[in-house]
Amino acid sequence: MCAKDETSRPKMAKPGRSFTTLLFFVCCLLCLLLTRGQKDERMSICHLSSCGSPLADDGKVYGMCQGRHGLQVWGRCCVNVTENTHNFTVGLDLSGCNIHDEFFQESPLLTLTHLQALVLDNNPITVLSSEAVAGLTELNYISVPTHSNCSCPGGEEAWNHLIRSVNTTLCLKQTSTCTRYNEACPASSSHCVEDGPGLFLCLCKEGYHGYKCLRQGTFPMSAFLAGLGSSTVILAAVLWVLLRRHVKTA
Amino acid sequence: MASISQMWRQLKSKYSIYHVFVFLLTFFSYAFFHATRKTFSNIKTTISSEWTPQFCNATEPCLRPEKIWMARHLFDSSSDAEPFLGWLDSTFLISYAVGLYISGVLGDRFDMRKVLSLGMCLSAIVVFVFGCLTEWIHLYSQPVYVILFVLNGLLQSTGWPCVVAIMGNWFGKSTRGLVLGAWSACASVGNIIGALLVSQVLDYGYEYAFLVTSAVLFAGGIINFFALVPSPKEVGLPEPEDGDDDDDDSEPSGEEDENGVTPRTPLVQTDTDPPVTFTQTRPQAISFFQAVLLPGVIPYSLSYACLKLVNYSFFFWLPFYLHSQYGWKETVADEISIYYDVGGIIGGMIGGYLSDRMKKRAPTVVTMLLLALPSLWGYSASPNNKTINAVLMAVAGFFIGGPANLISSAISADLGRQDLIKGNSEALSTVTGIVDGTGSVGASVGQIVVPLLHKQLHLDWHWVFYFFILMTLLTAVCILPLLVREVRSMKCFLNYQLRRQAAALVQDTHRPHSLNS
Numbered sequence: 001m002c003a004k005d006e007t008s009r010p011k012m013a014k015p016g017r018s019f020t021t022l023l024f025f026v027c028c029l030l031c032l033l034l035t036r037g038q039k040d041e042r043m044s045i046c047h048l049s050s051c052g053s054p055l056a057d058d059g060k061v062y063g064m065c066q067g068r069h070g071l072q073v074w075g076r077c078c079v080n081v082t083e084n085t086h087n088f089t090v091g092l093d094l095s096g097c098n099i100h101d102e103f104f105q106e107s108p109l110l111t112l113t114h115l116q117a118l119v120l121d122n123n124p125i126t127v128l129s130s131e132a133v134a135g136l137t138e139l140n141y142i143s144v145p146t147h148s149n150c151s152c153p154g155g156e157e158a159w160n161h162l163i164r165s166v167n168t169t170l171c172l173k174q175t176s177t178c179t180r181y182n183e184a185c186p187a188s189s190s191h192c193v194e195d196g197p198g199l200f201l202c203l204c205k206e207g208y209h210g211y212k213c214l215r216q217g218t219f220p221m222s223a224f225l226a227g228l229g230s231s232t233v234i235l236a237a238v239l240w241v242l243l244r245r246h247v248k249t250a
Numbered sequence: 251m252a253s254i255s256q257m258w259r260q261l262k263s264k265y266s267i268y269h270v271f272v273f274l275l276t277f278f279s280y281a282f283f284h285a286t287r288k289t290f291s292n293i294k295t296t297i298s299s300e301w302t303p304q305f306c307n308a309t310e311p312c313l314r315p316e317k318i319w320m321a322r323h324l325f326d327s328s329s330d331a332e333p334f335l336g337w338l339d340s341t342f343l344i345s346y347a348v349g350l351y352i353s354g355v356l357g358d359r360f361d362m363r364k365v366l367s368l369g370m371c372l373s374a375i376v377v378f379v380f381g382c383l384t385e386w387i388h389l390y391s392q393p394v395y396v397i398l399f400v401l402n403g404l405l406q407s408t409g410w411p412c413v414v415a416i417m418g419n420w421f422g423k424s425t426r427g428l429v430l431g432a433w434s435a436c437a438s439v440g441n442i443i444g445a446l447l448v449s450q451v452l453d454y455g456y457e458y459a460f461l462v463t464s465a466v467l468f469a470g471g472i473i474n475f476f477a478l479v480p481s482p483k484e485v486g487l488p489e490p491e492d493g494d495d496d497d498d499d500s501e502p503s504g505e506e507d508e509n510g511v512t513p514r515t516p517l518v519q520t521d522t523d524p525p526v527t528f529t530q531t532r533p534q535a536i537s538f539f540q541a542v543l544l545p546g547v548i549p550y551s552l553s554y555a556c557l558k559l560v561n562y563s564f565f566f567w568l569p570f571y572l573h574s575q576y577g578w579k580e581t582v583a584d585e586i587s588i589y590y591d592v593g594g595i596i597g598g599m600i601g602g603y604l605s606d607r608m609k610k611r612a613p614t615v616v617t618m619l620l621l622a623l624p625s626l627w628g629y630s631a632s633p634n635n636k637t638i639n640a641v642l643m644a645v646a647g648f649f650i651g652g653p654a655n656l657i658s659s660a661i662s663a664d665l666g667r668q669d670l671i672k673g674n675s676e677a678l679s680t681v682t683g684i685v686d687g688t689g690s691v692g693a694s695v696g697q698i699v700v701p702l703l704h705k706q707l708h709l710d711w712h713w714v715f716y717f718f719i720l721m722t723l724l725t726a727v728c729i730l731p732l733l734v735r736e737v738r739s740m741k742c743f744l745n746y747q748l749r750r751q752a753a754a755l756v757q758d759t760h761r762p763h764s765l766n767s
Contacts, residue, residue, distance in 0.1 A: 181311060184310065184311055184313065185313065190318075195314065199314065200311075200314070201314050201315055202313045202314065202315075202318065202319060203315075203318075204318070210455060211300060211318065211321065211322065212299060212300070212304065212318065212319060213318065214296065214299065214300065214455065214456075215453070215454060215455040216453040216454065217453060217454055218454065219451065219454040219455070219458045219461075224462070224465075225465075228465055228466070228469055229469075231469075232469040232472055232473060235473050235477075236472055236473045236475075236476040236477060237476070239271065239275075239473060239476060239477030240476040240477055242267065242271065242477075243267075243268060243271055243477050243478075243479050243485075244476060244477055244478070244479060246485045246486075247479060247484045247485055248484070248485075248486065
């Protein structure tokens with residue numbers, strides 16, 4: 001029931017329909033209680049209380065949402081609503097939301113795996129680490145305030161284009177980290193997978209598993225135990241008949 | 251052909267089905283013990299990478315996800331884990347040495363079958379916990395590993411005194427050298443079994459290497475419990491001939507006839523015919539200090555301490571020496587170092603056979619040890635050639651491993667069944683424990699001294715070899731008093747026999763005359 005309502009949520013949340021808005025909030029509360037998962041987090045990041053104003057209509061996120069079919073503005077987010085099962089956020093504009101460095105401590109962006117554009121203009125952040133945007137492989141547009149320290153996550157090598165202006169720094173199009181560190185993963189058992197700007201993962205190759213991908217295949221436990229157990233019993237029985245049966249005990 | 255069938259008949263009359271299975275059961279019991287030890291030395295590389303995070307620094311990025319690459323921090327790096335692994339080896343040797351003294355005493359007081367079975371099963375459980383359970387529950391802790399290794403050393407020590415004592419019970423002194431010389435191959439065979447099992451299952455994870463070897467050891471313990479007959483007395487067979495055979499000038503064939511009377515096919519023997527020599531009361535066990543004071547025990551224990559030091563240093567350091575001295579790959583070094591074992595087995599058998607024929611062990615052992623000195627020197631000067639090195643290594647193994655095998659098995663059994671205590675008390679297992687325990691103390695000293703000489707003092711490998719030569723010489727010196735005594739008694743015996751033969755000759759020349767007349 002919740003999931004169904006959720007899909008219609010962005011449509012219904014238009015101003016002027018007080019009854020449906022009420023219904024929406026009741027359902028949201030229910031959803032919050034029931035699923036406490038990624039969805040409420042995404043919802044909350046789209047409706048941060050620290051953001052005073054709604055999404056400005058001259059930004060990148062607003063623009064990308066207008067241009068394409070199936071995308072809808074929802075709070076500070078641009079959400080893809082074409083898939084019925086779940087929505088995903090493709091754009092997030094948190095400009096002017098008073099975001100500090102502490103905001104990223106609990107990795108709030110981790111669940112927005114399809115995020116393509118992130119705008120953080122006019123915020124007092126000093127550094128945007130690559131860990132904050134870890135796993136966001138589709139992220140191809142970041143706008144951060146130009147400070148002394150604050151730069152594109154993952155460093156300059158992680159981006160194809162870096163456009164620095166007085167107020168903002170734009171990071172455009174991620175480079176392939178795996179190409180840069182192509183020798184880093186132990187080649188015999190693992191392979192490299194992109195994991196966002198400047199980051200990569202070493203995942204176990206097909207058939208390998210465990211810590212450091214040291215294990216290969218599964219041990220035939222039942223066959224081993226059955227084989228050893230039965231041969232032990234047979235051998236013990238045969239040898240008892242041959243040898244110890246003749247022992248005279250006091 | 252005729253001689254072969256004659257030999258076969260002799261063998262059949264001398265050995266029953268029990269002898270065959272006692273040989274096999276004790277052989278594989280100790281082999282499985284050794285297989286679990288070999289497991290540990292062969293998975294050292296794998297286990298140290300399981301204990302540590304993947305290496306990373308400024309130029310090499312730390313790998314992610316952390317759970318796969320960086321989660322374990324028992325040590326910072328594999329090279330930090332190395333001293334700990336060496337430590338575990340020394341811990342094992344020390345607790346093994348202490349355990350040998352205890353297990354030997356236990357073996358003479360309780361049923362050796364039960365002591366051995368229990369030792370095997372419990373040791374299997376400890377090995378399982380060490381290598382498998384800790385991995386399954388992800389418990390990586392240095393104190394836990396050390397405690398488990400101490401326990402393992404104590405439990406593994408039940409093996410040697412019991413199996414040697416059981417072999418000593420079944421095989422008499424006249425064949426003991428050869429039989430036990432061949433039987434001593436069990437340690438090397440165990441190493442091979444261990445190495446094979448490990449290489450078969452290591453891909454599934456190192457814990458399965460421990461699982462397989464410990465499960466096989468456990469199974470061996472169970473089979474022993476149901477099958478092993480520790481003494482011929484238990485099935486109504488006579489004990490083998492023993493003691494000093496100075497006056498035993500009867501021909502082997504005559505002996506055979508005597509033995510032929512005994513039931514050599516006990517399978518046919520039913521419960522209805524009561525065994526002739528069967529005694530239900532077991533002789534009282536000798537005390538530990540009485541055993542120490544038995545003639546020959548102290549000299550042989552001390553000599554074995556020196557010799558096992560050299561022998562085990564070879565066992566532990568040979569692959570590393572080959573790797574560092576000649577730059578050979580570790581797998582190649584491992585393969586070539588097998589020739590040391592091969593030499594040791596052949597040396598043990600040939601030395602054993604010769605000492606059987608001489609009816610004296612000390613002359614053979616001392617001769618071999620004296621020949622070991624030039625062979626050690628020759629090996630240290632080996633050129634960088636794998637074939638020549640392997641040959642020289644086999645020669646060194648022949649003259650060092652051979653006497654070591656002899657002392658730890660055949661001679662220990664002789665000492666524990668000598669005339670002084672024959673029939674009155676049980677001493678075999680205690681004596682074996684004392685000799686091998688003292689030997690293991692020496693081996694653990696070697697584990698400390700060799701790295702000290704080589705790594706701490708940065709001395710050339712030659713100094714290590716000079717140390718080995720010195721220790722081998724000391725081994726011979728410790729046996730010298732026994733050699734003197736044995737040679738003297740041999741001279742007396744020879745004189746006696748010569749005189750007797752002369753007397754017989756004189757009689758013979760007289761007899762026909764008297765008959766004729």
